Amino acid sequence: MSKTKNLGEFEILVLAALVRLGADAYGVTIRREIEERAGRDVSVGALYATLSRLEQKGYVSSRVGEATAERGGRAKRHYIINANGKEQLDKSALALGNMLKGIGPWPKTLNLQA
Amino acid sequence: MAKNAESPGINKPSSAPPSFAQKLILLTCGKENSAPLLGDLAEEYTRLSRFDRRKALQWYWGQAVSSAPHNIASRLSQNARSILAVIIAVALSYAVIAIWDIFVSRNAAQQFHQWTNPASYEPARRVYAIVQWIGFALAGALVAKLTFNYEKSLRENFLLRLAPAVLALSTPSLFALLGGVDGYSVTARIISIGLSLPAFGLGAAIIVWRNATKPF
Structure with a gap:
């Protein structure tokens, strides 16, 4: 596994949000998903910097979506995780699960290898 | 705030995001990369300002300021x-x-x-x-x-x-x-x-x- 291809914690959260959101993933929904599930209030700048990095690594792709009035006429940018991204997310989750296995009392809901 | 409360869409200057905060984002992010980011902020700002315009303003400025280092770092790395x-x-x-x-x-x-x-x-x-x-x-x-x-x-x-x-x-x-x-x-x-x-x-x-x- 290449060192530069390893995922950081926030990258894992973003990729997981993309998997959950599917075709509806764009800045607002990704932020909301991370805030609701991970309890992290993320700045849009941090999110887009991470998405841009993941795109450069070849884990996600993006397309320009529709513009709406409430967005001030600006188009959405939709993101989708690709096969490489899913594979890397899987590896990271497995590594995390292996490291956490057997330590601490974790909530029963934590099933990283599922 | 009250006069915009029932308007579902973007409603004129009073509900527009703060222009200086937008300029800060444009400056740190670059014009070519800022459209989706500004769009997301505008969408969220519109939603928040229906409830509390002052809070929405604070939120927008908070986002603009806290995003600045990330925008600059991302731009430099690109x-x-x-x-x-x-x-x-x-x-x-x-x-x-x-x-x-x-x-x-x-x-x-x-x-x-x-x-x-x-x-x-x-x-x-x-x-x-x-x-x-x-x-x-x-x-x-x-x-x-x-x-x-x-x-x-x-x-x-x-x-x-x-x-x-x-x-x-x-x-x-x-x-x-x-x-x-x-x-x-x-x-x-x-x-x-x-x-x-x-x-x-x-x-x-x-x-x-x-x-x-x-x-x-």
Whole structure:
């Protein structure tokens, strides 16, 4: 596994949000998903910097979506995780699960290898 | 806030996001990357301002400020290669000009002075001036060759790649112009900068024109 291809914690959260959101993933929904599930209030700048990095690594792709009035006429940018991204997310989750296995009392809901 | 409470869409200036915060994002993010980010913020701001406009304003400003370092870092990393290339190109150009100045034409550094002081005219100094213009033209060509990105707009290329190099190369002359370091007249210095920059631009333009096979 290449060192530069390893995922950081926030990258894992973003990729997981993309998997959950599917075709509806764009800045607002990704932020909301991370805030609701991970309890992290993320700045849009941090999110887009991470998405841009993941795109450069070849884990996600993006397309320009529709513009709406409430967005001030600006188009959405939709993101989708690709096969490489899913594979890397899987590896990271497995590594995390292996490291956490057997330590601490974790909530029963934590099933990283599922 | 009350007058906008029942409006479902963007509702005129009173519900528009703070313009200075938008400018901060534009400044840190760059125009080409800021559209989805500003759109997301506008969407969330519209939603929040239906409940509490003051809170929405605070939220928007918080986002603009906390996003700034990420935007700048992301922009720098995207342009890291270009920035490094500009630094290398400027260093090389400087080296060429300095070598000429120190080893070849050490005593002819007043080449521009003579333009405003005909009495001090020496043919070698004109030669020096011509060589310096050629040096600047080569510097422009080198910077353009190493840094120009043909997939980006001409404006962005100028702002991010060529202008910093021009500014760096002009620094000694600008300092001299402001402080009169070497005692040359201001007019002589203006002529110096005024003639060197077009030479730089000409060198860059030739390279860009030769390589502009891809559309901007």
